[in-house]
Amino acid sequence: MEFQELNLHPDLQRGIDEAGFTTCMPVQEMVFAHSLSGEDIYAQSQTGTGKTAAFLISIMQRIMSESALRTKKVLILAPTRELALQIEADAKKLGKHLPITAGAFYGGVSYGPQVDMLRADVQIIVGTPGRIIDLLQQGKMLFKDVGFLVIDEADRMFDMGFIDDLRKLLRYLPSAEKRQTYLFSATLGLRVKDLAWEYMREPKEISIEPEKVTVELVTQELYHVGSHEKLSLLMGLLEREKPESCLVFCNQKFMVEELARRLKVNGFDCEFIMGDLPQAKRSEVIERLKAGKIRILVATDVAARGLDVEALELVVNYDVPEDAESYVHRIGRTARAGKAGKAITLACEKFVYGLYSIEKYLGAKIPVMPFDEALLLEDRSSGLRFARDRGGEGRSRNSRQGARGYGGGKSGAYAGGRPGGGKPGESRRAAPRRDGAPRRDDQRRPASEERRPLPREDKRGEAQRQAPRQNVQRVPQGGQRQQQGKTPQRLAAPTPRQVGAPQARHQGAPQPQGPKPQVDKQQSAPPRIQKAQEKTSKSGFFDRIKKLLKRT
Secondary structure, X not given: OEHHHHOOOHHHHHHHHHHOOOEOOHHHHHHHHHHOOOOOEEEEOOOOOOHHHHHHHHHHHHHHHOHHHOOOEEEEEOOOHHHHHHHHHHHHHHOOOOXXXXXXXXXXXXXXXXXXXXXXXXXXXXXXXXXXXXXXXXXXXXXXXXXXXXXXXXXXXXXXXXXXXXXXXXXXXXXXXXXXXXXXXOOOOHHHHHHHHHHOOOXXXXXXXXXXXXXXXXXXXXXXXXXXXXXXXXXXXXXXXXXXXXEEEOOOHHHHHHHHHHHHXXXXXXXXXXXXXXXXXXXXXXXXXXOOOOOEEEEOOOOOOOOOOOOOOEEEEOOOOOOHHHHHHHHXXXXXXXXXXXXXXXXXXXXXXXXXXXXXXXXXXXXXXOOOHHHOOOOOOOOOOEXXXXXXXXXXXXXXXXXXXXXXXXXXXXXXXXXXXXXOOOXXXXXXXXXXXXXXXXXXXXXXXXXXXXXXXXXXXXXXXXXXXXXXXXXXXXXXXXXXXXXXXXXXXXXXXXXXXXXXXXXXXXXXXXOOOOOOHHHHOOHHHHHHHHHXXXXXXXXXXXXXXXXX
């Protein structure tokens, strides 16, 4: 079916023609049969089959043709930021000549520009569940005028744990009778169908088999290789294929970053995206990839959701995906809109166990390709260890040590990082301190020299350290220490028991010489008794004053 046969709004048809759409794809033709009449739809549709244009064209046509829907809002929920940005771009492209505005709302960026779009009364709201809930709870976004709801890639929302947020959002929306709902999913499992029948109004089910269409258009190759030779084989395949655009998938986030670093060390122009990368950096990388400035992009499954790259030549599964549906999503990136592509899978001993479920899901064996040592290129990054640096360039462990001025690395020999100061081969020295004191780096000693502990700081002042110690005479038989020539303060007199007991035990003990020290009884009293005496004396003083006042 041609788009011209749908009798769409002239301005909408103009945008479709400028986008290069002429013939409806299978999912689009089946959706238009129900959506243009206002029926709810839940469809099994894989990414890259034209489902985005299907629901956007249906919604825009109804808004422009029905006056009651002219001011209704559209809420489109996507699992990832990249998919939300892609849907926003498609909405602006198709509605270029229509009085319909669109905006994307997602996390990782400031609220200011998104709040400005809400104040400008944006009509098509595309966003992720997390940021939509934040704006809703802040009172900056209202759902009372929502007339269209689209849930894209519902199965991925279940996998990412968004189902609770999704149900929370649906409670704020108008009832199913007052809105039209679209639900798209790569698979129509029981969870997706339960969600459809719970929040939709007698939905129409559309089920196609996009996996077979995708598999037929993609040339697949499988290589069994050990983990220690995967990178060498990948570089050999990239040199042989020489793709203008390539997408490499890994199962783990840390491996995405490390693989991209190693490819850079070996001379390949590549970048990486993953969930931990800042949103500004992710958007920049995607724009460069679409503009053809990046040949190779390393990514995870979640980060690659929503990537729509024209004429993607090659997809490489560096790791065999653990989920069979993820494999179909990956290779579908290179067969967009009915175009042909190529997918290569490297099966190592760690992830080969997922191959059986993939071939069972496809219903066919993936062709196994042989290779020889000529296809294995030398890995110049062998032996390097890379630190994680999500915000910028990474560097190896050895190069970091060289940059600090110690260790075996060269000065500034970063693996893709910033250059170090000084001449080549010269260690970087720390800057001098402001007070002129030598730094620890300037007092280096050979490793063989024994390090002696530094002298401990004395808390006493210089005058106290240099002053001679005064003689101290120990008072025998239970007395306290007393300085020579001074009267002891608060020194209790020894009791007869204390004095006589040692004599009884030690008959030959020497007796103290000289007169016994005179002790003031008031000073010898314990502190508690002294306080009681002071209190009593104060109370007697006040009593005398009262008596004098009575006499007068």
